[in-house]
Amino acid sequence: MVKSIKKLFILFVLLLISSTFLSGCTTRRTLLFLNWGEYINDDLVTLFEEKYNCNLIVDIADSNELFYAKIKSGTTAYDLVCPAEYMVEKMYINDLLQEIDYMKLDALSGNTNEERYQNYRDSIMPGVIQIEDYLNDDMLKLSQVLNFDYDHARSEINHYHMPYFWGTFGLMYNKLNPFFVDNNTYDSDGKFVSNIPDGEPDKLQEDNNAWKVYFFDDSLPEESQLPLDTKVGAYDSVRFFYGAVMTYHASDPNVSVDDNLEAFKEIISRRKYKEWGGDSLKHGIASHNLDIAFAYTGDCLDMVYLSILDGNKLEDVEFYTYTPSVTMAHVDTLVIPKNARHVDLAHDFMNFLLDKNYSWYNNRDIGYCPVLKSVYDMILNEESPNKDEYPTCYVEEDEDELFWKHNWRLAIEKTFPVVDHANGDYTSVKTGIPFSYFENSDIKKLTNAVNNVKTS
Amino acid sequence: MNNKFGRLAKPYIIWLYIFAVAPAIVMSFLIFTDMEGLDLANLKMTLDNFSQLGEKSTLIAFKNSFLLSVITTAISIVLGYLVAYKLFRSNFKNKFLILVILILPMWSNILLRTEALANIMESNNIVTTFLNKIFNSNITFPQLRGTYFSVVFGLVVTYVPFMIMPIYNSLEKIDRSVEEAALDLGLTEMQKFWKVILPMSSKGIITGSIMVFLPSLSGFAIPKILGSGNIVMIGNVIEELFNNMNYNIGSLLAMIILVVILFSITIVNKVDKEGEMLL
Structure with a gap:
């Protein structure tokens, strides 16, 4: 017994010495x-x-x-x-x-x-x-x-x-899907001019219908609804998804959930979401396995930047994100x-x-x-x-860098537009509501509501 | 002599106490409390956590877990037995090589393999991209990801090696002379298989079943990735609760799974008195 204690002691001393030596290195x-x-x-x-x-x-x-x-x-x-x-x-x-x-x-x-x-x-x-x-x-x-x-x-x-x-949340969508024809107008320079183009309006952006389209609002005329076979993705962090639902519902997303829980349940059960995910959503849209999903605007831009670095012009990138005029910000x-x-x-x-x-x-x-x-x-x-x-x-x-910087600018200008930048006004065109802190019990109620929808 | 070997096991026993028994005790305590994370200052004793068991989604998650892992185990038994039996019967000299090849996929990361499988199960995947580039066509695969089928498929692919190994081991242990005796006594080849070989390899089947059933029951990564988040198994519910710092209800569900696991191992021990099944 005494022997083993001795051994332990020696081991301990050795460890101590070696650690002082090693920490001396840095x-x-x-x-x-x-x-x-x-x-x-x-x-x-x-x-x-x-x-x-x-x-x-x-x-x-x-x-x-x-x-x-x-x-x-x-x-x-x-x-x-x-x-x-x-x-x-x-x-x-x-x-x-x-x-x-x-x-x-x-x-x-x-x-x-x-x-x-x-x-x-x-x-x-x-x-x-x-x-x-x-x-x-x-x-x-x-x-x-x-x-x-x-x-x-x-x-x-x-x-x-x-x-x-910082950034906003928005709806990332697949531009190849005919529903989301990108009607944004660009000038001859490729510079983004306007969200509200002439000619046929974009159904997502028309009258700020984005949330209604995404959450299947029955007040929309049938031709403005997403076709039933559209592959829709939902964000699996309940706190964020609740924020989106409440923004659509025009309720304060930051008060106790009790008043709005029934509405939340009803709204998320309106359609079958193809995927509940986080980062996987942006990859799903980029590979055309999803058509639209609620996601961080920045997540979409990450993918857009990769596409630009592959040599695609911004307008040729096959997916993009739309930020509704009232949305969540973080x-x-x-x-x-x-x-x-x-x-x-x-x-x-x-x-x-x-x-x-x-x-x-x-x-x-x-x-x-x-x-x-x-x-x-x-x-x-x-x-x-x-x-x-x-x-x-x-x-x-070099040429690549200039190409990148030009398209980077177009992306930022289009996604985070400010009112009158040329005259020194940086006010956002969109309204972003930040999240405030939720109690654990509220998160539990939301998680159960989402799981009940998934398993129904 | 015995005592000496007993001492060798000590490190593992200590390990077991620290990382299995102690957490289980803490978790049993957490079941009856309500707090955020491990915040002992704001601890409240409560029985409210049990109300989670009445939640529809929890019940369905339990049902999904049991159903899918039973199906996975059944399919793995059939597939695993066929492979193991074929290998056992073959005259191939280097059987070890075949076994190594069988476990070869396990050398890569399980999440990576599952993600790759998920990609193939999407309608637009790496294969269609490749084909469409070459032939300038518009081929799509059927959409499998997000279905029960895809989850079971993923579980079987991942865990079937755990079934093959023990079955093969138990087959190898069967004495050739027993088979000859069976044939001498007038059994046909088919009868010999059902009456002699299968019962004698049942140990392997049971060991394999435990090794397939338990991880399928409690896992969460495979259903999450292959089920597109739409198929909820109990492991997913537990993961979600722990992510949201709700350790109390998470512990409750995890302990239920633990009891089920211990219960099934006890049953096997009862049935198998000589302790030979768990090789």
């Missing part, structure tokens, strides 16, 4: 970033590591609930996490986040924290501001229900996160957990992304809408980073 600081899959340009990781002489490790989780569980349990001390807005609310309420120190963000100008926050707020797209204001109001309501102090005037919740990408946003170890480095990363050139570079790989107005401008003006100042993220301007 004096570089390490930023632990918990992100979604395929949500950062891999080259950008290298750029950041070189610029700040550190390691950037990107871990992946595939749901907001998982983000929350990982932060709450605290087994790994992540320095940055990228949850969506409703999960930020929940993390904030449960006191898991620390406030961003805007004084550490040198890319912003201003002498006080508040001035710098204002400076940041002035630089982001109105679509994001819309979501931030919604969050702020929502927190005020929650603070009254749950009884905690909340500084509404200061927009307190928005001092705890920094938007990474923002994925960077937060620093309370138990983060490298808070300074996390701020460095935020600062890094505030540089429009690096943000632009990151955005090339990801189909969501940029947060910064300056990045949006770069895409719309088909600009590139300056070759001398930013040699690392400059891309050689």
Whole structure:
């Protein structure tokens, strides 16, 4: 017995020694970033590591609930996490986040924290501001229900996160299906002109019928209904699908589900959905096995970008997404957990992304809408980073690159249109409603409702 | 001597306690509580979780699971026995090679194989794309994905090697002289098979059945991918609940499955007193 204890002790000491030796090998600081899959340009990781002489490790989780569980349990001390807005609310309420120190963000100008926050707020797209204001109001309501102090005037919740990408939800459809003739008009340059063309109207877009068409509304005349053999896909995250149904139903998607549960059940049982999926939906449409599906706009653009890189012009891509004039919007946003170890480095990363050139570079790989107005401008003006100042993220301007930049611009312009960009107005043409946090019991009711429909 | 070998088993027994027994105890506790995730601060004791068992979708999910895994097991027995018997009877020298080829697909990732199968079962798939490119035609396959057939097909394809192996092993153990004796005593070839070979290989069938039935019963990836999310088995319900941080009801359903599994293994143990069936 004594012998084995001795052995164990020696083993333990050896382990200790070797671990100190091994940790000596890496004096570089390490930023632990918990992100979604395929949500950062891999080259950008290298750029950041070189610029700040550190390691950037990107871990992946595939749901907001998982983000929350990982932060709450605290087994790994992540320095940055990228949850969506409703999960930020929940993390904030449960006191898991620390406030961003805007004084550490040198890319912003201003002498006080508040001035710098204002400076940041002035630089982001109105679509994001819309979501931030919604969050702020929502927190005020929650603070009254749950009884905690909340500084509404200061927009307190928005001092705890920094938007990474944002976007809307829409209906992705297969352009080869005759029902969805793409009647968008383009000028001779291939530039998108209008959603409302002359001649035969697009049934999806006519009178903003998109939701009615998708959810089989019987008030539509028969010729405007999707044919019965249309292959329709539904999003299997109940929180998001409920949002879509309520947007169609013209009810608030963010209040308790009890009042609307019966309507929800009735609406989703109207048709047999060919597929309930997540990421599989966009692949289904791209391979023509689905005709229409409710999905993230950015998911569709991911596929569109791949098609453009294959050499297809935007108007020749065989699928696209339509964003109804009132839809759900989301923002994925960077937060620093309370138990983060490298808070300074996390701020460095935020600062890094505030540089429009690096943000632009990151955005090339990801189909969501940029947060910064300056990045949006770069895409719309088909600009590139300056070759001398930013040699690392400059891309050689050959024929392919010019083709890509042109079609990228057309895609962004068409999918995330703003009112009057030329005159400096960035207000979204569409209205996006963000999600707020739901109780577990509500999610359970929705899940059961969906499962009952699937099994009926 | 015995004691020495007993000590060798210790690591695995400790492993078993930490990763099987302890979680089962935690889960049994979770069944009677209501909280979000593992949030002990806001823990409430409740019996409400059991109301989930009255939910129509849960019952249908249980029914689907049992029905599909029984069908899968039955088909696997027939297919597996035919293959194993053919192999057993053949004069091929390197039977080991054949067995290796049989389990060759298992060297690739199961999700990858299932996704590939799902692609082939779509009306527009990799084959039609290829053919349409060459012949400039417009061929489509029948749409199989999303049906019960596709799920059963996927389960059989995935788990049939687990059936072939034990059956083949038990066939190999049959003494040739027993067969000769049966023929000497006047049985025809057919009678010999039904009265001698089949009963003597029943151990393999039962072991194989357990190894096919249990993963089919509790799995969720294959029905999710091949059923296009439309075919709900109990594994899918449990996965969904855990994803939504509803560990309480998830534990309840998972424990029910665990009880079913333990129950079926007990039955087999009762029937097979010498403990020879579970090779």
